[in-house]
Every structure is written in structure tokens, then in C-alpha cells.
Amino acid sequence: MPLNTTQSVQSLISQAESILMGSHDPLHDHRHAERVADYAVVIARELHITKSSHLDALKLSAWWHDISRVMTKKPSFVLMPFIDDTLSAIILAWTAIKTGKWNRTAWLASRLILAKSVGTGKVFSRMFLTKRMRLLLDILQDADTVDTLASERTRDIQQLVDSSLSYHYAYRIMVWWFISTAFLEVKTQAAKEQLMAVLKEFMIWSHEESIMEWHIERYGQAWIDNMHVKLEQIIVQLEQDLSFAFVRVSS
Structure with missing residues (x-):
């Protein structure tokens, strides 16, 4: 019996999870995809998006957006951001x-x-x-951005930096890029x-004594x-933006 849309979506999500469990990039594995999917749904509901097909599309895209990183054992820090999506x-x-789940x-x-x-x-x-669908794109991009410095990734980052010279330099460049450019800007x-x-949470983590020592020793x-x-x-800028938005809505 053919799967209905909901079953097809869930099957594709399960397939993505299985594939991502074999990822050689722990920063873009099944845990990252799951968090992005969760963030996307939370953001969408805050924006009063309740249509099941839209929520399903957000979850499905979140689970598959980094699937190409599984194709190589050593994803390029330079090339992959431009081609992975x-x-x-x-x-x-x-x-x-191919699996008959296209809808x-x-x-x-x-x-x-x-x-x-x-x-x-x-x-x-x-x-x-369409312009209407671009809001879903904003949500997906925002959800991915939110997870950039999620506390769940910090332990993986430490292990990677300590195990690889390339990750040592990549972490330094990555943090600089995130906090010195518009990368962390979100639209919603x-x-x-x-x-x-x-x-x-990241600030609290990075101020822990052992983590401070770890950073100072390396950087x-x-x-x-x-x-x-x-x-x-x-x-501070985020707090100001949120306060301004609250005042504007209240007035």
C-alpha cells in the first residue's frame, strides 16, 4: 500500500537520521539536524504557522540540509558551505x-x-x-543559525580541536566569522x-574555569x-531589538 504524505515525510526523516548517524562530521550529524528541526518548528509556531504541510516541509528540510556532508570523510571547511545545501x-x-516518496x-x-x-x-x-514560502526559508535559515553555538556542540568542538590541527585553526576562524560578521543575524x-x-548559554560555558583555561592555552x-x-x-543588540519589538507591539 502506498504511503500517504505524512508517512512518506516521516520515512524520509528516519532515513536522513540513519544516514547522518554515520557522519564523519560531528558538528553536522543527526543531533544537529534534530535540533535545527526542533528550532524551526518552535519558531514557526511562534509565527503562527500551523499548516501541517509547511511544518512537515520545515522538519524535512532541516533533517536533509546537511546530508551531503556524509559524502566525504573530511568535509572541506572552505568548499562545503558553498555547495552542501x-x-x-x-x-x-x-x-x-527513487523510493516513491516524492510529494x-x-x-x-x-x-x-x-x-x-x-x-x-x-x-x-x-x-x-513564492514570497509566502520565503518566510519558511527565513525560519529554516534562522533555525540553523541558532544552533551554531548551541551548548550541545561545545563538547564536540573541544574534542575536535584537541584531535586535529585543522580543527584547531578552523574553530578559531569559525568563531571569528560568527561574531565578527553578520552571520549570527536572524530575520525572525x-x-x-x-x-x-x-x-x-555559550557565554556561561566559555566562562567556566576549565573552559577558560582550555581557550587561553590554545588561543x-x-x-x-x-x-x-x-x-x-x-x-545586548538582541535584547534591544526584542525590547523595541515588544514596545512596538504593545503600543
Whole structure:
């Protein structure tokens, strides 16, 4: 008996989870995908998105958006951010078609991942998404951003840095990129609340004595102090944005 849409989506999610459990990149494994899916649903509901097909598309796209990273044992820090979403969208579409699970939800999820890609995302979003659907794209992107410095990833980061020289330098570059550019900017108010909570948790973690010593030993006192200053600035800006939004709604 053919699967209905809900069953097909759940089957594809289970398939993604199984694949991601074999990921050689612990920062983009099944745990990351699950958190992004959870964040996406929370943000969507805060924005009063209740249509099941839209929520299913968000969950499906969250579970598949990093699936291409499983293709290699050593994902490139330089190349993968530019191609992983495009490849992941293609893999999801191909898998859904091949397994007889292709439907409108899988098609929407594939388009969301494709439109999320770095560099070409804006072009794809105009080509494949209506203005209404672009809100779902914002939610997916925001959910992925929120998980960037999630506390669940910190232990993995420590282990990776201590086990690999490439990760040692990658972590330094990654943190600089996250806090010194517009990377951590999110578009939805609901995501700002989630991001602020995540960043505060990260600040608490990074101020723990053993973690401070770990950072200082590897990157120096000046580096960790600068990171804390910039994170504080981001948190303050988020608090101001949320306060302004609250006042505007109240008035």
C-alpha cells in the first residue's frame, strides 16, 4: 500500500537520521539536524504557522540540509558551505523520487534547502519560492543559525580541536566569522529569542574555569577576551531589538 504524505515525510526523516548517524562530521550529524528541526518548528509556531504541510516541509528540510556532508570523510571547511545545501537538495529530491516518496512536501523541502545555499540562494529563492514560502526559508535559515553555538556542540568542538590541527585553526576562524560578521543575524523575532538564549548559554560555558583555561592555552587571553566582548555586544543588540519589538507591539 502506498504511503500517504505524512508517512512518506516521516520515512524520509528516519532515513536522513540513519544516514547522518554515520557522519564523519560531528558538528553536522543527526543531533544537529534534530535540533535545527526542533528550532524551526518552535519558531514557526511562534509565527503562527500551523499548516501541517509547511511544518512537515520545515522538519524535512532541516533533517536533509546537511546530508551531503556524509559524502566525504573530511568535509572541506572552505568548499562545503558553498555547495552542501545545493547537493543536499538534489540528494533529497533524488531519494524521494527513487523510493516513491516524492510529494508536494518533499518538493517544497527540496526547494527550501536549495534556496538556502550560500551564494546562489537568493537566485534560487526567486526562482523556486513564492514570497509566502520565503518566510519558511527565513525560519529554516534562522533555525540553523541558532544552533551554531548551541551548548550541545561545545563538547564536540573541544574534542575536535584537541584531535586535529585543522580543527584547531578552523574553530578559531569559525568563531571569528560568527561574531565578527553578520552571520549570527536572524530575520525572525522568534529566532532572536532562541539565539539570545543559546548565546547566553555559550557565554556561561566559555566562562567556566576549565573552559577558560582550555581557550587561553590554545588561543591566548586576548583572543578569549575579544570573543567575550563581541558576544556581549551581540547579546545586548538582541535584547534591544526584542525590547523595541515588544514596545512596538504593545503600543
